[in-house]
Amino acid sequence: xxxxxxxxxxxxxxxxxxxxxxxxxxxxxxxxxxxxxxxxxxxxxxxxxxxxxxxxxxxxxxxxxxxxxxxxxxxxxxxxxxxxxxxxxxxxxxxxxxxxxxxxxxxxxxxxxxxxxxxxxxxxxxxxxxxxxxxxxxxxxxxxxxxxxxxxxxxxxxxxxxxxxxxxxxxxxxxxxxxxxxxxxxxxxxxxxxxxxxxxxxxxxxxxxxxxxxxxxxxxxxxxxxxxxxxxxxxxxxxxxxxxxxxxxxxxxxxxxxxxxxxxxxxxxxxxxxxxxxxxxxxxxxxxxxxxxxxx
Numbered sequence: 287x288x289x290x291x292x293x294x295x296x297x298x299x300x301x302x303x304x305x306x307x308x309x310x311x312x313x314x315x316x317x318x319x320x321x322x323x324x325x326x327x328x329x330x331x332x333x334x335x336x337x338x339x340x341x342x343x344x345x346x347x348x349x350x351x352x353x354x355x356x357x358x359x360x361x362x363x364x365x366x367x368x369x370x371x372x373x374x375x376x377x378x379x380x381x382x383x384x385x386x387x388x389x390x391x392x393x394x395x396x397x398x399x400x401x402x403x404x405x406x407x408x409x410x411x412x413x414x415x416x417x418x419x420x421x422x423x424x425x426x427x428x429x430x431x432x433x434x435x436x437x438x439x440x441x442x443x444x445x446x447x448x449x450x451x452x453x454x455x456x457x458x459x460x461x462x463x464x465x466x467x468x469x470x471x472x473x474x475x476x477x478x479x480x481x482x483x484x485x486x487x488x489x490x491x492x493x494x495x496x497x498x499x500x501x502x503x504x505x506x507x508x509x510x511x512x513x514x515x516x517x518x519x520x521x522x523x524x525x526x527x528x529x530x531x532x533x534x535x536x537x538x539x540x541x542x543x544x545x546x547x548x549x550x551x552x553x554x555x556x557x558x559x560x561x562x563x564x565x566x567x568x569x570x571x572x573x574x575x576x577x578x579x580x581x582x
Contacts (some may be wrong), residue, residue, distance in 0.1 A: 300529045303522045304538050310519025312545025315390065316553060317515060318378055321507035324495050325382055328508070329374035330486035335512035337476070337483040344476035351473045359465060363474060366461040367481025369454045375486060377451030384444025390543045392448035397423045397572070399456035400536040416533040419575040423540050426568030429561055455539075459523075459532045466527040475521050540569045 314332075321328045344352060355363075380389045397420045465474050490497065500508075523535055530538075 300526050304526050307519050307522030307526065308538065308541035308545055310514050310522060311539070311542045312549060314511060314515040314519065315546045316549050317507040317511045318381065321504045323500055323504055325378040326375055326486065326490050326493070327495050327497060329378050330483065330490045331508040332374065332511040332516055333371070333479050334483040334487060335509060336516040337480045339517065340472070340476045341480050344472050348470055348473045351470060355469070355473070359469060360477065362461055362465055363477035364481040366458050366465070367478040368485055369458040369461065370478060371482040371485040372454040373451050373458060375489070376447045376454065380444040380447035380451065382444070383447065389444065389448040390546065392445055393451045393455070394540055394543055395424065395449065395452045396455050396539055397533065397536040399453050400459060400532050403456055403460055404532055415575050416531065416537070419537050419572040420533070422568050422572035422575060423537055426540070426565040426572060429565035429568060456536065459527065459536055462524055463527045463532045466524060471521065471525045475524055479516070537572050540572060544569060
């Protein structure tokens with residue numbers, strides 16, 4: 287395992303890459319709202335368009351590495367793509383049933399699931415400071431969503447979908463951690479995103495959902511999600527998995543609701559309440575504590 291202290295072996299400051307990743311993934315909810323399409327179609331276009339760019343690039347740049355991947359590595363990458371597909375399918379679908387605040391808070395319980403699953407999936411211990419940061423992150427998320435939780439059957443179904451999305455994202459991160467120790471970023475995301483695209487498009491086509499005839503705004507949102515939210519955002523996190531623990535990367539993901547809230551305020555003029563500001567401070571504290579644990 288490469289330690290963060292080994293500065294000479296790291297090509298770029300990983301914290302900078304994580305900040306870029308936070309900015310990238312923070313745009314996901316914004317572009318999803320601008321895309322006037324079924325949730326599964328939106329998810330399929332997001333990873334599908336990203337794969338159309340990354341797979342040819344991987345064949346050109348890391349063809350030998352792809353050929354040299356073991357059967358086990360390919361299976362893990364495909365399995366990671368499967369859980370990534372489930373994450374997008376359930377989370378984006380949850381926005382059709384429950385409030386955005388509910389969905390964002392519940393899907394960002396990822397650090398909690400990573401903390402619980404890390405000893406099982408990644409066979410790594412959890413640092414004490416990471417456990418503390420997980421507690422802070424859950425408190426922050428609860429504060430942000432306080433008073434916004436809807437009631438009723440549809441809302442409860444949406445809440446459940448968001449929780450399933452968080453669970454799937456945690457497994458996706460943990461599987462990626464195992465592979466990123468020995469597989470290059472481009473080789474990993476080409477197989478992972480490509481697999482996710484195949485799974486999602488298979489579902490979209492089997493359900494006979496509309497895949498054409500969308501407005502120019504929706505098509506632009508599809509491409510923006512692929513280029514900014516997926517390639518820039520998610521790939522930055524996948525790169526960081528080689529240098530950071532899954533627990534820290536999961537806590538860093540909590541920068542997403544903060545970025546999304548700021549973008550929603552600037553673009554859609556959505557209000558920022560004192561509760562959201564207070565919850566955001568807890569989340570920033572969680573990221574700082576987790577970062578301190580990584581330095582140790």
